[in-house]
Amino acid sequence: AQKVTQAQTEISVVEKEDVTLDCVYETRDTTYYLFWYKQPPSGELVFLIRRNSFDEQNEISGRYSWNFQKSTSSFNFTITASQVVDSAVYFCALSDDQTGANNLFFGTGTRLTVIP
């Protein structure tokens, strides 16, 4: 069965520090998709990135960057120069044939608090 592990339950950093959120996944499928979502206090899940299993290129989007390593089954997320607005719960998620490819299997989330 698939599994998504976010070992960091809560992280606190001071504004402008860099922070990395870890995600380790398990799947038996060779084709799968990995995601990161942000959940602010308002509740909606905000899509950040989707990466397929054949694309191991790291990606940078502004202050956000993602490191996908199939060899260690990890898909880590780094926020550079963190800001108070980054405070939220961040979820890593997986979609594969076991999920039916039409829905997401989420980790338990990491609550990030950025202190001004």
Added chain:
Amino acid sequence: DAGVTQSPTHLIKTRGQQVTLRCSPKSGHDTVSWYQQALGQGPQFIFQYYEEEERQRGNFPDRFSGHQFPNYSSELNVNALLLGDSALYLCASSNWGGGTYGYTFGSGTRLTVV
């Protein structure tokens, strides 16, 4: 362009009662999925509707049922509420065949069962 709309935003019910939650998908989307998010946990997939039929279901009992209407909006019904059903219920819309690409979530309905 309106995103996913869910109603009500908050709800308090008594154990044993029944509840109906509603979701209007993003314009242009035809598929609706429902997720349950217990406090401190990640969302868990309940089921997915397309063309007014349940297409996929997660590991939830039959007390959880749904419906999709011709305008693609959807309802989630929960019968015989238990205290453990207290959670944030999230609706996500997408296009059938697109998988999870373009998945858009609503802000959810927070259900409290007392």
